[in-house]
Amino acid sequence: MQPAGISLSFLLLVVLETSNFQSCVARDTITSNSLLPDDGTTIISAGKGFELGFFDPEDNINTGRYVGIWYYNLSPRTVVWVANRDAPLPYVPGNFSIGEDGNLKLVDKMGTSYFNTTLERSSPVNRILKLLDSGNLVLIDGSSGNILWQSFAEPTDTFLPGMTMDGGLKLVSWMAIGNPATGSFTFEQDQENRLPKIMKGKTAPHWKSDQSGSVELPYFVAFFLSNFSRSVDQATYKSSSAYSSKNPGSAITSLNYSDELESYANTRLLMNSSGEIQFYRWEQDGWSLMWKEPHDACSVYNPCGNYGSCNLKSGGLNCDILPGFKPVFPDAWKTGDFSGGCERKLDICNMPSKPDTFLNLKLMKVRKPDILYAADREDTCRQEYCLSGCACQAYYYAGFDNRSRNNGDGSSCLIWTSELTNLQEYVDGGHNLSIRVPVSAIEGTSSKRENPPISGNRVTVIIVTTVIAVVLLAGTLTCSFYRRIIAKRKETEKSIPGNPMPYLDDSERQAAEMVDEDDKFIDVPYFSLESILAATNNFSDTNKLGRGGFGPVYKGIFPEEKEIAVKRLSSHSGQGMEEFRNEVVLIAKLQHRNLVRLLGYCIKGPEKILLYEYMPNKSLDTFIFDEGRCILLDWNMRFNIILGIARGLLYLHQDSRLRIIHRDLKTSNILLDEEMNPKISDFGLARIVQGKETEANTIKVVGTYGYMSPEYAIEGLFSVKSDVFSFGVIILEIVSGKRNTSGFYRSEEVLSLLGYAWRLWQERKALDLVDKKLLESCNGTEVMKSINIGLLCVQDDPSDRPTMSNVLIMLSSETTTLPSPNQPAFVGRRRTSSTSASLSSKAETISINEMTISAEDGR
Incomplete structure (x- = not known):
């Protein structure tokens, strides 16, 4: 009997231990009899896609502890949902569980609540909290199987496959990196046109997907936001082929539906704390950014205010004042605050005896037109539809032969009757916009003065003085030009802005001269090795793009976020200074859209490095x-x-x-x-x-x-x-x-x-x-x-x-x-x-x- 008694005792012990284990946390669920404590314990979805638990954010600002969902076993941790984003748990014991009223709760040991759902009170016995492989946390009625609450309906800053962007769903950015609190930017659906937009604060638009007259949202993102609905009209959105082929939508027309869904595996949309909506895809070496908006300073909603023209020619945001206009707030404009925009110096239609004229601006982006007409000639568009009344501010004539591509209705005359917003100089595409202005506003408002007659002696003096000035100026420019050529290698500190290059030693100077010995006019910037090491994180493997016969190629991030491909000559490549020099000299002399562009080179001791324009899609x-x-x-x-x-x-x-x-x-x-x-x-x-x-x-x-x-x-x-x-x-x-x-x-x-x-x-x-x-x-x-x-x-x-x-x-x-x-x-x-x-x-x-x-x- 003793062995039987021992066996029975052992069996009871096993049952009790198993019961205690299950009372803590099941693999992917929490029940009314279990909870999730802040002791490092987590629950993991069945397919090991996502993980739920307590965490400290990266770059933590010591605000407290958060309950969140992140990708399982990815480094660094990528958090996609936070329960208590605005109420961090102090560094005291707490737990996440199904409360006595059937609601989810995050409480500390004193019972203070930091997060709870607001469902009707019910017995918690029949409710189960389950983490799905989609990253969705669902509270399920155990009797009916109905979902009572889900995290997908209350996201924080991340949109995942399976969500649907509708009128009620919003992504709200974190306050900052390391601070999940509600931030300043919201990604949501515009209730008027059902297209996504970014809001800054409650009322200020930050970016709109149709702010420049056409829908800038790519189809692969629209398809993603619709939860892969076949009803999304591909013609409405920007072609996916305009983006990297690594994007899911770039070949979407050639895939069947199941393959399309598979192509979106491990993708996410993030509303980040700096105001960018970003589409990411997980690659073998980490998250790869496929698309973002606003993609530059001019892509922000109306960055230069009404009638202000935005351009990026100076490398950053620059706003131009159009002829016939003036800043609404001149003092603010001088300081770089362009938000007030511009206004007309003179109203149109102010002089019936002197008709208005037009500023002809080529390749301009502008908001949607107010009125569309069909016109077989530009003169009809200008005279009959614009100049015939005082409401017309600007027009664009698309051309009679191209009318079929304008909104599908044959409209070839586009009219703007209210103030022009989102004006931007555009490199490729856009409208040849004609803005209406009074003639006197362009000619100048100051009265013309008659110049006094000039005597013959004064004419002679002016001519001689002018000739001497021109000769001196030409001589000065010529000397300056040749000095620049001779001293080109000595001025290497200018090769990278904000990254001064140290003085070259003799071996480097000799190598640099060797590159340039046959053609003194080859202007290829010399990059310092220090700046290249900084840009490539000391040739880190995480920055490595690939390897060819020449040697490894790295991605470098240089000042102003400029991406450059860095090609490092391997000592085992069989190539020496002759091949290196050959490539520098040849490519410097070649300019064609189908040839890669050389941006610079570096020679430092045994290191021989070439820098090319970055090709995000690598090689064929x-x-x-x-x-x-x-x-x-x-x-x-x-x-x-x-x-x-x-x-x-x-x-x-x-x-x-x-x-x-x-x-x-x-x-x-x-x-x-x-x-x-x-x-x-x-x-x-x-x-x-x-x-x-x-x-x-x-x-x-x-x-x-x-x-x-x-x-x-x-x-x-x-x-x-x-x-x-x-x-x-x-x-x-x-x-x-x-x-x-x-x-x-x-x-x-x-x-x-x-x-x-x-x-x-x-x-x-x-x-x-x-x-x-x-x-x-x-x-x-x-x-x-x-x-x-x-x-x-x-x-x-x-x-x-x-x-x-x-x-x-x-x-x-x-x-x-x-x-x-x-x-x-x-x-x-x-x-x-x-x-x-x-x-x-x-x-x-x-x-x-x-x-x-x-x-x-x-x-």
Whole structure:
């Protein structure tokens, strides 16, 4: 009997311990018999998506303890909801639980409440608090299963997938970083037009999504705010393609509905304490900011007041006074307070005998028009609809031929009858706005005075004095100009504003002179190593964008939040000062929208660093060869990328001051800006061909396997046709989504991409080459044309390949008949013993004449 008694006692002990454990906290729920104490205990959603517990904010200002929800196991902690944001719990014991009246409560040991819901009183026995994997905290009626209360209906500063932005939901910013208290900015829905806006305080608009005449909100954000409703009209919102392709909505038309929802996983919208609404997505290295508004000082609602014109030419907010206007508060305007705006010097229609005229302002943003008319001529818009009455303040004539794109109703004459707000000089787009002003307001209100007659002697004196002054001024400017050139390297402290560069030592000065020895007029800023280290956080791995043959590339944040890509030469790259100098000198002389722009360089001891414009979408190969990201590039985007690369190459070969052969053109050297425009980069191996020459020879063959032409790989002969060959390979890779340097396309024949494309072309099955993810979006005519041109570019004989000028004509024309290609190079059997794509690997390719191809890889 004793063993039985021991077993019974042990069983009772286990039951009691289990009961005590459950009375504290279950895994993802709180019941009437449990609570959440402030002792480090948390509850975690079933799928380990979110966590609920007590916390101290980052950069805590020691206000107390808060109960909140944050992403589980993410560092740093990202809080998405706070229960007691305006009533922090002092540093005394407290707990979060379901109270005796069935409401949620946060109380301290004395029973003082810091948070509670306001539901009708009920027995707490049947109520369960559950943390869902969506981040929603729900109070459930255990009997009916109905949700009685949810945190999604009472958010703080964060909008999560599953929420719906409607008339009652608002996001309110934190007071500051480290202080969750109610802040100054609110993101909510405008009750008039149902579009989102940001309010500062109770009544002052801070940003509106339609403040500049069109809806600036991107569709992927509107779709997110609607809780992924199919009723959202995509045409109403800004195209998602205008934003980074990493955004969920950038390829939304090519995804099915379930894939669309999946693309929004781990995304959030934050109303931050500085007044920006920000859309974030979790990437492998942390939260990535995809979109924000206001995106600059001019994007704030009416930053310059009525009739004030905003621009960012000086690097910050600057407000212009238009001719015929004056500041309402001149003293405040001088101090930089532009909120009072401007007013007319003279009212319009004030002189019937002298009709009003117009200020013609090009590329202007402005609020929505008050009246829309249809007009077949601008004169009709101006005379009949604006000057015929005194209410019209300004007009914009869109043009009779373009009327279909204006509001969908054929309106081509836009009229403003009330004061103009949100005026802004715009770089691209906007209206050619005509603002009505009295003629006398522009001519000036002061009376004209007659000048007294000037004697002959005075005329002579004035002429001589003027000539002498002009000569002295010209001499002074000339001396100043040459002094600046000679002393350019000594004035390095100006290379980065607010970041003085220390005096260069002899080795640095010699290196800097080496970069500039052939062309004294190359103006490339020299950055100090100290400033680069500060901008990249000492080349931190968190700032690392990737790594190429040259070495690692980092993202640097420089003064005024300027983002720059920092390319650091690796000592193991095989490249030295010659390649480094080559890249600085060449890119400094090249200016084209499809070439990456060099912003500066640095030489410090063994460090050799290049600084480029930052490309947020990285390189082309990260999209077309990635199973997940390739769907973000539909056919239209891919074809535009092909066109952009062609234009950049044509500029290098023909239209630039120098004739440049790139020699290392490949998908990883094609960078993509925020609008997915391609930019050719990496000119370390490029060569200048003098005069009208189009080819040259080299003993040292450098480049990348799979993109090198046969005459260059075998004989060392490179020409503009070498780049054409590489371009042809890139076209076929863009169309197929496959690398020419890896993968087998038919196991029985082990073909390269070129061989596989040629075989399909011969069998009249060229469309089988197309990436399967492009089938819904592809244009069959354009695809066939691209494959044809790609095969023309990779023909074995360089003389058969077209020039880039012919390539661009073929790509752009819809009527040109294309020639049939001959057999390309390297179509035979391919053997490999390595997965590397570099020529330095042990891969072996056999050409059609069975000659082995080998070369040194410099990248």
